[in-house]
Amino acid sequence: MRVRIPDWAKQDEPREGLTLGKRQIGIGLVGSGFMGRCHANAFRTVSGLFDVPFDPKLTILADATDDLARDGAQALGFERFTSDWQALVDDPGVGIVAITAPNVLHAPISLAAIAAGKTVYCEKPLSTTATLALEMTQAAEAAGITTMVGFNFLRNPMIRLAREIITSGEIGEITGVRGRHAENYMASPDAPHSFRTDPAGGGALADIGSHIISMLRYLLGPIAEVHADCRTIFPTRPVAPTSPERAPVKVDDMTHALLRFENGAAGSIEANWAATARTMDLSWEITGTRGALAFSQEAMNELRLWSGIPGRNGYTRIEAEPAHSPYGAFCPAPGHHLGFNDLKVIEVAELLAAHAGAPNPGPDFREALEVQRCIEAMQKSARTGSWVAL
Numbered sequence: 001m002r003v004r005i006p007d008w009a010k011q012d013e014p015r016e017g018l019t020l021g022k023r024q025i026g027i028g029l030v031g032s033g034f035m036g037r038c039h040a041n042a043f044r045t046v047s048g049l050f051d052v053p054f055d056p057k058l059t060i061l062a063d064a065t066d067d068l069a070r071d072g073a074q075a076l077g078f079e080r081f082t083s084d085w086q087a088l089v090d091d092p093g094v095g096i097v098a099i100t101a102p103n104v105l106h107a108p109i110s111l112a113a114i115a116a117g118k119t120v121y122c123e124k125p126l127s128t129t130a131t132l133a134l135e136m137t138q139a140a141e142a143a144g145i146t147t148m149v150g151f152n153f154l155r156n157p158m159i160r161l162a163r164e165i166i167t168s169g170e171i172g173e174i175t176g177v178r179g180r181h182a183e184n185y186m187a188s189p190d191a192p193h194s195f196r197t198d199p200a201g202g203g204a205l206a207d208i209g210s211h212i213i214s215m216l217r218y219l220l221g222p223i224a225e226v227h228a229d230c231r232t233i234f235p236t237r238p239v240a241p242t243s244p245e246r247a248p249v250k251v252d253d254m255t256h257a258l259l260r261f262e263n264g265a266a267g268s269i270e271a272n273w274a275a276t277a278r279t280m281d282l283s284w285e286i287t288g289t290r291g292a293l294a295f296s297q298e299a300m301n302e303l304r305l306w307s308g309i310p311g312r313n314g315y316t317r318i319e320a321e322p323a324h325s326p327y328g329a330f331c332p333a334p335g336h337h338l339g340f341n342d343l344k345v346i347e348v349a350e351l352l353a354a355h356a357g358a359p360n361p362g363p364d365f366r367e368a369l370e371v372q373r374c375i376e377a378m379q380k381s382a383r384t385g386s387w388v389a390l
């Protein structure tokens, strides 16, 4: 049986060769914070919007303590809870393990889930080091496990449209790119330490730089070499919210990097979580020999295209609409706009199709490994003051 996609949703072509029934798939979710809520919402919502091969069943939620797990399970609609993520992984009712716990837990939980034969849906960054990310990737590939990593911003129909425009040659040969992921959530020196400032896998580059790296790889292909500067803006932060005690910051608050792509394009990125005034500026401008494109997640339903018609100088604003699949799965009317959580719903629809045997659109662990390698290359460059090849 094929995955049926409703015409009105203007989905991609139906995928061939699947043996599917409308079955339930048990979801084991680790973590019930910001991303845990987002994942749970996506799993609850997806069947009502997409003709997915499995109906997700919110089976078991794991969190750090029994109290957190119980409260999280109740709030997010899970049948059961546990404070032992290994029990979640081993649970026979769980087919997909979704990991929204702090970065240091991504590797051990993923490796355990792979060993148990479960599909793994892991948040970004894939891990804390490229070595661990490689181990995770090799384990998944050796076991034939479906993996997906939460680079949800790639699911935006405007980003897909940008890639189509670039690969069609419409804006010519790509020569330059300027990318940025800037937010202000650590802009106060009193924003406390958390897993995000853990020297093991933390820092602005890993936390949000991973998003702009993954997006530029999606749009322009592999990065050949990098030259970076990583900076800590605030030397200390409170050890916990409202605590008077402060501890040194050992990760970057802000990274700038020059990039050279394998396709010959060159440019720069900035990762900055202390960017006063910015809330979600995951943005880029890409210039080609015949045109240019620009995007910011702060206006995520818009793509700007410069096509250089004489007398019509300036960017044209393209607004998201049902013609941009899968916008139509959410709304039949232009201008009504998708939101952040909708990107996760799209991601989960693709995860469920991949779990059922459809070609995995990724980013899978191997692609996320390349992002991790890029992060490490930038950190190495900042330490050595030289270009680092990937």
Ligand SMILES: NC(=O)c1ccc[n+]([C@@H]2O[C@H](COP(=O)([O-])OP(=O)(O)OC[C@H]3O[C@@H](n4cnc5c(N)ncnc54)[C@H](O)[C@@H]3O)[C@@H](O)[C@H]2O)c1
Binding pocket: 030, 031, 032, 033, 034, 035, 036, 062, 063, 064, 068, 083, 085, 099, 100, 101, 102, 103, 105, 123, 124, 125, 150, 151, 152, 207
């Ligand atoms: N894709 C995105 O857009 C996006 C956005 C934000 C965060 N993230 C990623 O999601 C992950 C979580 O980030 P967050 O913002 O949700 O953090 P968070 O602090 O809000 O949530 C983390 C959750 O993990 C739980 N946890 C901690 N230790 C645990 C343990 N031993 N066992 C089980 N659960 C445990 C915490 O109690 C909490 O519920 C990170 O890897 C982060 O990089 C991705």
